[in-house]
Amino acid sequence: MRDRIVRLLVATLAAFLLALPVASLRGNSSTGFTIVWTPAFVTAAMVLVGGAILFAAVEAQRRGTAFWDARAATDSAVGRRRPCAAQAWTLGVLVATVAALPLLGLPGAWTKLLLETMVFATIAVGLQITIGMAGLLVLGHAAFWAVGAYTFGLLTVHQGWNFWIAFPAAGVAAALTGLVIGLPALRLRGDYLAVVTLGFGEAVRWVIKNEQDVTGGDANLPGNIVPGSFRKPMGALGEWLWQPAAVDGRTFEPGTVQALIDRECYWFALVLLVVCVACVHLLAKSRVGRALFALREDETAAKCMGIDTTRVKLVAFMASALWAGLAGVVPAVHRGSINPEMFDFNTSVLFVAMVVLGGLGSITGSIVGAALLWMLPALLANWFPEVQEYRYLFFGALMAAMMVVRPEGLFGGARRKGAA
Amino acid sequence: MTPLLECRSVTKRFGGLAAVDDVSCVVEEGSVTAVIGPNGAGKTTFFNCVSSIYPATSGEVRFEGVDVTRLAPHVVTRLGIARTFQNIRLFRGMSALENVITARHCRTKAGVVASLLRLPSQRREEAESEAIARELLAFVGVAKWADSAAGSLPYGDQRRLEIARALATEPSLLLLDEPAAGMNPRESQDLVELIRRISKRGLTVLLIEHHMKVVMGISTHIVVLDHGVKIADGTPEAVRNDSKVIEAYLGKEDVT
Numbered sequence: 048m049r050d051r052i053v054r055l056l057v058a059t060l061a062a063f064l065l066a067l068p069v070a071s072l073r074g075n076s077s078t079g080f081t082i083v084w085t086p087a088f089v090t091a092a093m094v095l096v097g098g099a100i101l102f103a104a105v106e107a108q109r110r111g112t113a114f115w116d117a118r119a120a121t122d123s124a125v126g127r128r129r130p131c132a133a134q135a136w137t138l139g140v141l142v143a144t145v146a147a148l149p150l151l152g153l154p155g156a157w158t159k160l161l162l163e164t165m166v167f168a169t170i171a172v173g174l175q176i177t178i179g180m181a182g183l184l185v186l187g188h189a190a191f192w193a194v195g196a197y198t199f200g201l202l203t204v205h206q207g208w209n210f211w212i213a214f215p216a217a218g219v220a221a222a223l224t225g226l227v228i229g230l231p232a233l234r235l236r237g238d239y240l241a242v243v244t245l246g247f248g249e250a251v252r253w254v255i256k257n258e259q260d261v262t263g264g265d266a267n268l269p270g271n272i273v274p275g276s277f278r279k280p281m282g283a284l285g286e287w288l289w290q291p292a293a294v295d296g297r298t299f300e301p302g303t304v305q306a307l308i309d310r311e312c313y314w315f316a317l318v319l320l321v322v323c324v325a326c327v328h329l330l331a332k333s334r335v336g337r338a339l340f341a342l343r344e345d346e347t348a349a350k351c352m353g354i355d356t357t358r359v360k361l362v363a364f365m366a367s368a369l370w371a372g373l374a375g376v377v378p379a380v381h382r383g384s385i386n387p388e389m390f391d392f393n394t395s396v397l398f399v400a401m402v403v404l405g406g407l408g409s410i411t412g413s414i415v416g417a418a419l420l421w422m423l424p425a426l427l428a429n430w431f432p433e434v435q436e437y438r439y440l441f442f443g444a445l446m447a448a449m450m451v452v453r454p455e456g457l458f459g460g461a462r463r464k465g466a467a
Numbered sequence: 468m469t470p471l472l473e474c475r476s477v478t479k480r481f482g483g484l485a486a487v488d489d490v491s492c493v494v495e496e497g498s499v500t501a502v503i504g505p506n507g508a509g510k511t512t513f514f515n516c517v518s519s520i521y522p523a524t525s526g527e528v529r530f531e532g533v534d535v536t537r538l539a540p541h542v543v544t545r546l547g548i549a550r551t552f553q554n555i556r557l558f559r560g561m562s563a564l565e566n567v568i569t570a571r572h573c574r575t576k577a578g579v580v581a582s583l584l585r586l587p588s589q590r591r592e593e594a595e596s597e598a599i600a601r602e603l604l605a606f607v608g609v610a611k612w613a614d615s616a617a618g619s620l621p622y623g624d625q626r627r628l629e630i631a632r633a634l635a636t637e638p639s640l641l642l643l644d645e646p647a648a649g650m651n652p653r654e655s656q657d658l659v660e661l662i663r664r665i666s667k668r669g670l671t672v673l674l675i676e677h678h679m680k681v682v683m684g685i686s687t688h689i690v691v692l693d694h695g696v697k698i699a700d701g702t703p704e705a706v707r708n709d710s711k712v713i714e715a716y717l718g719k720e721d722v723t
Contacts, residue, residue, distance in 0.1 A: 326583055333582030333589070334596075337561070337569040344558035351518055351552075353544035353573025353636050362579060408560075 087151040098141045105133050149310045158309040165316040166377045168417035169323045171401040173370025179408040181363040182343030184241040187248020188398045191221045191368040193390035195375025221372020222365040229364035255387040312381040406456025469532045471496040477526035486512040488695040499672045501682045504692035510675045518550045519543040545573040549638035551629040553645045559618030566617050567600035570635035603631040623654045643674035647681045659684045
């Protein structure tokens with residue numbers, strides 16, 4: 048009983064924290080995130096929170112578990128299945144509502160924050176494939192993100208490639224990098240693998256820093272290369288080229304071009320996230336996904352059940368890196384500049400934290416984890432500038448509390464080693 | 468006729484210790500062969516060599532005439548050797564049904580792309596795997612646990628689930644490592660019944676077992692190991708009366 052109350056509290060807190068930023072969507076982009084209630088946003092917030100509750104309730108009904116049991120809303124390894132019609136509709140409404148937010152006059156600061164959150168959510172969901180499903184701890188995931196972003200940047204800026212060719216190329220480059228790092232890492236497990244991937248992540252960052260002629264080094268890509276065309280709105284996405292923020296001495300006027308770009312990138316990131324979630328969900332339910340879960344549960348047994356663990360691990364590395372690479376395109380386009388410090392070790396750790404906080408193997412959890420770990424610090428820093436210095440303390444406490452209360456993560460299944 | 472499984476001078480050394488020392492034996496198709504011996508006799512190590520978890524230091528394991536000594540475990544499984552484990556090694560966090568479906572891996576082929584696009588061939592394969600898995604769960608008698616986490620099943624049923632999982636790989640040779648360990652007399656009687664039914668399905672069974680009742684009840688052939696060395700090999704009657712076997716189990720007769 049006590050266990051349930053704790054879970055109820057945690058779930059409520061999570062829901063509250065999620066609803067908070069959504070319910071307060073009104074602000075001046077120049078002064079940050081202020082809270083002003085408007086009918087449109089209150090409605091949107093109610094739809095989002097209501098939808099989430101409905102989804103969880105239907106899921107609880109299907110599983111026959113208590114509604115407040117956070118596991119009820121999850122998709123962990125046990126009994127993963129297709130959403131029923133009611134859930135599919137709910138999900139549709141949720142996504143549509145999120146997509147409609149910019150049209151309701153979402154301020155720039157919020158658009159940016161949500162956009163970044165969706166990028167991180169995409170990466171975290173992709174990282175579930177290696178950490179959550181296959182149980183391989185990867186501590187250098189930011190490197191794949193960097194490979195995607197730089198591949199995209201270099202191809203569009205130096206080579207003048209079309210967006211729609213450079214975008215998949217970024218994903219492919221990251222996936223191939225995943226293969227390259229996966230090969231030597233195959234024989235390693237647990238801590239050793241973590242150390243190797245950590246080293247790899249740092250190596251990639253230092254290559255980017257040192258190869259100044261190509262990447263611009265510590266200065267942003269692309270150094271002084273300026274393509275001729277102006278960055279175009281969504282209608283002409285086909286000709287959309289990456290470009291630095293200032294062209295020919297002109298700067299973007301706040302609220303006009305920048306707002307357009309924010310909005311395009313927002314929708315692009317949303318579509319990417321939805322596709323990523325769909326793919327990872329289908330993967331998890333598939334033959335390959337089961338092999339990955341089996342690998343996590345017991346590698347020896349998996350081998351003896353006919354699973355080629357070498358191959359499956361490589362698939363995990365590549366698939367996971369692919370999503371990070373694709374997600375790397377968004378900041379490159381949106382910020383108009385990328386630099387190696389965006390992809391440092393802290394970022395890799397942040398990704399792992401998102402996955403662990405959300406719960407291993409849970410897609411819902413990764414998204415919630417990304418939202419909590421990316422939005423909360425930004426909002427807190429904005430609303431309470433004086434506590435910003437303590438945010439690592441805050442996160443340390445949060446993670447420690449999580450490990451005590453729910454070691455399996457917010458949405459993780461009740462999987463504990465040695466559970467009878 | 469070539470025997471289903473033939474081991475020639477199989478030896479496995481861990482440093483100076485020969486856990487399995489020059490063991491040769493054959494397992495005839497359709498037989499139920501038991502490997503017995505005191506604790507530490509090298510029975511599980513022998514199994515690990517046959518299923519290629521680690522390759523034999525020297526010697527040769529031939530399955531259906533093919534040398535499988537140094538093949539990867541998953542290749543050996545695909546060729547038709549499946550096994551269970553002495554310490555149950557289920558995929559604990561996955562449901563019982565998923566455990567069995569997972570073992571269909573080497574008999575199915577839907578790749579990542581087919582799965583993401585949910586191609587008709589992939590759906591058909593999934594449906595087929597699930598049907599086979601449910602049939603196997605019913606066959607070993609754990610159908611009611613299909614949707615429960617494997618780790619939460621009662622002990623005896625976990626052992627049965629492991630057998631169902633091994634059967635899902637469509638083996639022709641099934642290795643059972645102490646399937647009756649920790650079972651009460653009634654459960655082990657049920658297990659003997661289950662092994663008989665498996666044998667009737669046309670599978671050859673090779674099992675390690677301590678329960679003499681189980682061993683004598685079902686085996687057609689017995690191999691006895693002691694300190695890594697094969698000390699006897701024959702029908703249950705012959706083995707039961709073998710002086711070396713009696714000595715290994717009960718100690719040397721003191722004749723003074």
